[in-house]
Amino acid sequence: MNSEEKMDELFQVIAKRHSYRGEFKNEPVDPEHLKKIVQAGIDAPSGCNAQTTRFVIVTEPKLLAEISNYFENRAVCKTAKAMIVCVTDSTPAYGNVSFAREDCAAAVENILLAISALGYATVWYQGYVQKDQTAEKIAELLNVPNNLHVEVVLPIGVPITQEPPRPKKSFAERAFFNRYGAK
Amino acid sequence: MNSEEKMDELFQVIAKRHSYRGEFKNEPVDPEHLKKIVQAGIDAPSGCNAQTTRFVIVTEPKLLAEISNYFENRAVCKTAKAMIVCVTDSTPAYGNVSFAREDCAAAVENILLAISALGYATVWYQGYVQKDQTAEKIAELLNVPNNLHVEVVLPIGVPITQEPPRPKKSFAERAFFNRYGAK
Numbered sequence: 001m002n003s004e005e006k007m008d009e010l011f012q013v014i015a016k017r018h019s020y021r022g023e024f025k026n027e028p029v030d031p032e033h034l035k036k037i038v039q040a041g042i043d044a045p046s047g048c049n050a051q052t053t054r055f056v057i058v059t060e061p062k063l064l065a066e067i068s069n070y071f072e073n074r075a076v077c078k079t080a081k082a083m084i085v086c087v088t089d090s091t092p093a094y095g096n097v098s099f100a101r102e103d104c105a106a107a108v109e110n111i112l113l114a115i116s117a118l119g120y121a122t123v124w125y126q127g128y129v130q131k132d133q134t135a136e137k138i139a140e141l142l143n144v145p146n147n148l149h150v151e152v153v154l155p156i157g158v159p160i161t162q163e164p165p166r167p168k169k170s171f172a173e174r175a176f177f178n179r180y181g182a183k
Numbered sequence: 184m185n186s187e188e189k190m191d192e193l194f195q196v197i198a199k200r201h202s203y204r205g206e207f208k209n210e211p212v213d214p215e216h217l218k219k220i221v222q223a224g225i226d227a228p229s230g231c232n233a234q235t236t237r238f239v240i241v242t243e244p245k246l247l248a249e250i251s252n253y254f255e256n257r258a259v260c261k262t263a264k265a266m267i268v269c270v271t272d273s274t275p276a277y278g279n280v281s282f283a284r285e286d287c288a289a290a291v292e293n294i295l296l297a298i299s300a301l302g303y304a305t306v307w308y309q310g311y312v313q314k315d316q317t318a319e320k321i322a323e324l325l326n327v328p329n330n331l332h333v334e335v336v337l338p339i340g341v342p343i344t345q346e347p348p349r350p351k352k353s354f355a356e357r358a359f360f361n362r363y364g365a366k
Binding site: 053177 | 219222230243246276286349352358359363
């Protein structure tokens with residue numbers, strides 16, 4: 001396999017990845033796969049290499065059920081066989097600036113690609129987690145220290161249905177050569 | 184090639200990717216590669232699918248030289264054959280919340296992986312861009328509208344040296360099963 005073919009594998013995973021909000025099959029997520037998925041998050045870059053994101057890999061059915069409760073038992077949460085809870089440390093990395101949000105998002109993107117490549121599916125819950133003290137409730141449930149923050153929850157499983165990716169704007173609407181608005 | 188092997192390609196790219204701050208070779212970046220790299224950014228997820236990140240692909244030598252000036256002619260900027268300038272729109276996507284920072288970071292991570300997979304190198308400039316009105320100067324240079332913000336600059340080229348990745352904390356320091364701090 002030459003390097004152009006290798007490239008295509010990456011681009012296929014990137015293009016194929018999309019959010020999944022349906023039910024999951026009653027099949028487990030391989031624990032070795034969970035480790036590889038989280039390692040992809042660990043391998044992501046971070047501002048000043050501060051590595052501010054931590055990951056709690058939830059597989060205990062009782063904990064999964066409690067977290068699902070905080071999401072009003074949405075199908076994708078209620079049937080998830082695992083969840084990755086991303087925890088951030090917003091201690092400044094550079095002057096008084098924290099890149100914790102960027103660090104977490106870059107790690108989540110790697111994790112989404114890994115999940116998709118391994119045949120699982122997920123959806124990126126962040127805004128929802130920051131409402132109604134959900135982040136604080138999950139932090140308490142998972143013994144997350146007070147100086148850290150529960151930022152993102154990713155429910156994982158084997159998808160039942162093939163949901164199509166949501167429509168995206170075209171290249172020409174979002175990318176320009178040399179000057180904004182130019183073709 | 185089976186799906187396990189496909190998976191390994193993705194993980195190799197993720198593990199191999201790292202920041203590059205050295206000089207670039209005097210070799211161009213293939214314009215078709217630049218399009219594929221930016222398409223990877225377009226394919227990234229965004230909060231509420233709002234697709235808030237825009238990309239200006241800079242290849243004109245005069246513009247590259249001007250941007251490099253704002254970076255005190257650092258080697259990686261001075262010798263870059265192309266730059267991708269990521270522009271954000273922080274209009275709220277969900278209630279009064281903007282995910283523009285997460286959207287941009289997820290897009291940048293896809294772009295970094297694409298750059299690495301194609302044999303090029305880059306470094307993620309964000310904090311530096313937000314100092315000393317650098318973002319505003321670049322916005323003016325590239326005709327970026329006032330309602331948008333220059334968030335990230337990625338200088339691109341073919342690396343001369345093989346810089347090793349910076350050291351990373353171990354899995355056990357950053358990932359836990361079921362409860363924070365647990366093995």
